[in-house]
Amino acid sequence: MSQRALPAAWPCIVTVLAVSLTCAATAHAAPKLEVSASTLRIPSGPHFAASSAVTLATEHKNTHLSAEITLFNRGDAALALHGLALSPDSAGFSVAESSLKSALAEPLPPHAQRSIRVQYQPTPGRQQAYGALLIYSNDPRDTDDPRTAERDFVRSVPLCAGESTLALWLWLAPLATGLLAALLWSLRQRRAASIRWATAGLLLLSGALPLFLLGYATHAFVRGFGVAQGNYGYQFLLQRVLAQSLPLTYHAGLDGLSLILAWSLELWAALRVASLLRSLWLPSCITQPDDRAPTARCLFAHTLLHSMALALLVSLDLVPLLFSLLVLHTAMGGLLPIRPRRIFTTVAVPSFFVFVAGLCFLAAHSQPTLLSSGGFVEHTTDLVKLSYQNYFADLPLLSAAGTGLWGRPIAPALYGLLALATLAPAIGLAVLCLRSPLSAASAPTCLLPVSSLVGFYLLVRVVAGLLPQAHSVLLPSLSAFSLFACAAAAFSSALRRTVRLEQRLPALPLLVPLSGALVGLASATATGTLAALLLLGSLCLSCTWLGQRLARLPRRTSCTPQHGTAHAPKNAPDAAESPESEALRVALLLFYAPPGTATFVGHALLALSAFAALRGVSVLYVALWLVSQYFALLWLRDQPIADKPPPPARSLHAGRALILASAIACFCVLPLFELGHTWSLDFISHTRHASAPPGPGFLAHRGR
């Protein structure tokens, strides 16, 4: 029966198919816009090559750089171009007037093409520019512009001039070379000279490459380039959208703050790499396993710490920044012995999650913005846009309609939480340094400068950047609180009798520079801010060198159950009697910062600069510094005099050279300050809100 019915149904089937095919053909009769390049890149330098996707031309007479982009209509219907526009952050870019008129004059017929010329005029000092060309058309596949009420379809083409990948290579180069070195060192043929030489060479590269790149960046850095000049004061910018759907972006750049801190970090890295290189040639490292020889894991953790700290300093997007921070803390934990690692993890993990939660909360309340790819995003993670294009000061906890306590702005509480979360790892490491005997304080002492530097950077760049009003009001109190905490820690350290004073690190020389950095920031002066950076840089030198000398002290065997530190056996040599004692004493002298060293000058500059805004805090700071100097002088008095000096070790000569170099640094620090001066002025402008008092007045006379 079915065989009979089938021929009868043929005409119906053919008719239905024909109708459906006709309908389908009608539905596809639509314009289809295609663009010749996904990104329009215009190198801003005088020499650039034309890429295959984009036709570039230079008009040297007007110092205009221009590039052409071609629009294709691949559809079956005419493509109506309703308008061409540039995104708000496309300063310097413009669409050539002739292109604009011809493009909008008449619709683009099917399978036709039309060129649009985009011009870029570099401004003095500004070497990079990013933006987007917005093409409004009737192509239904394009996205609707959320900023307008009517339904319009827009296609965006990212514009980019003078893109620089320096910020990327700054951390990628040491990461790659360091990981290779760790991989080589993990091979079993460690005794082979070739493996040792190759590992050493790669390690050296991992330390030297960022130094070279930083040297180039310093040379090419435009002094005086600030927020007013464009790009919010950042140079060597790199913006890439990694995944449009997430959206995941990579945004990196350098300004005065990150450049100075990167130099400080490289100072730390140079000392660490030198120490690791020396350890590679230890006899015990070659003949038998020894915990003094660097393990592959140690090299791996050092590489991650170094490169991720650099990545964090250049990152201008929250996602890569938080990822770097997470890896950095993990690497720090990997470099600590077991017991201190547990204590550090107990502090670092909760603080990290508090930090992430606070930032997520702020990012969730951000304004819709344009990505560098030209696409729209509802909430941005771009640090610059969060800092400069959002206002979080009146953000209520629940909703704008909330009443009572819960409806109040939470910026101060959020600022306090975030500031504590940024500084908590450094505080944890400082506590570990102070509670351990000298022989066990090496690792935390070496790591403290990096942790302080990162904490300071996050406080300035992220917390103060996002909540400038709360920063202006609360930082003086925070700095005063940190000074009181210093005094309390020094007092409690002096009272502890479980470990002798000579066998512990002095509290005040360790803590006063850290608090001093906060005081300098709170002083709201360019001098104070830059002196804070000087203090952090000199801490990177003195603390790291001291930590490395402590690592050479005689080993202790058993661990105390109470503090996770070591007890010396009864016949173990004292620190003062060990062969490295002289080098240790020289390292301690650098740590105590006598007059003439960079740390001392940093303290003096801070005391001078903080007096205007923070009278009481400044006096307290000077008092603590004087007490620190007093104990340093007493320590100097108590040092035994060697009638017959032992043959000097190489580390002793290096320590002497570092102290004398610190004196030179006092006079050579001005070029470094010039790098950061414009940033400091911009930072003060950003954090000083019109409603805030002209000078923070905690402990100063402030009436109503």
Next chain:
Amino acid sequence: MEAVDRVLPEPLRQLGPSLPLTLFALLLAWLFLGSLLLRLAPLASLSLRGDALARLFLVGLLSALPWVRSLLWLPLAWFAVTWVGSLPYVTGRAAALATPPHAAARFLRRGLLADGLLLLACALFFWAQGGTWSRAGSGYIADMPPTTHAPGESRAPVDSALPVMRLSLSADAVLAPLERASSDRSGDADRPSLRTRLQGKIFFGIPTSAVLLALCLSALLVKLASAEVLLRALHARQVFLSPTIRAATGPLLLALAPLLLALHLWLCLRGLW
């Protein structure tokens, strides 16, 4: 780019004096740090001792004192003298030269107190020239409104007043050629004198000049007291009666240095009151 943004503020500019001054200051810093280093870790190959370098440092510093007027370098010199002053307590190879510990602690306490007081006085000197502290509770208010910023943004009020960082009280003060070159470089040759700048300034409701007088006098007297402690201790050990001049020169210089510092400060400030 605004040119003013590239000019460092006054306290920082003091770190970069002219080349001869920089070299001389660097030499002094090396002598001072070298004396401490040789004290901690003597060099077997070098017959030079920490005392000798300390003596050279003191001679260099004291001879340069008439030209030290910087509010940054003056406290630094005071601190350095206190540090070097601690050397006779520790470098006495002969036990007879070592002074008792309580005297050492007293000398260090007084010396550092004087240094701290001078540092705070210098800070007050510096800021009081360019502004005043509001009694209404607004904190520090600069005299001149900021003019070098983008519209809608305010620069730091404390750096815009551009106070002077030198203790030059009158225009006809005797200035060394080096210092004159330095002041010409910073472009403040026609500035009013410090006394003029401090007129009518109030600090905590008290005239700033009076606060400064109290601070400087305290620093000066405490420094003198520290010198007195050192002199007494060394005299009790009959250090000055050493048979050789060389043995007595070092302690004598160390004891005289605080006295000379106090005298220098008084001479610097004599035009203010």
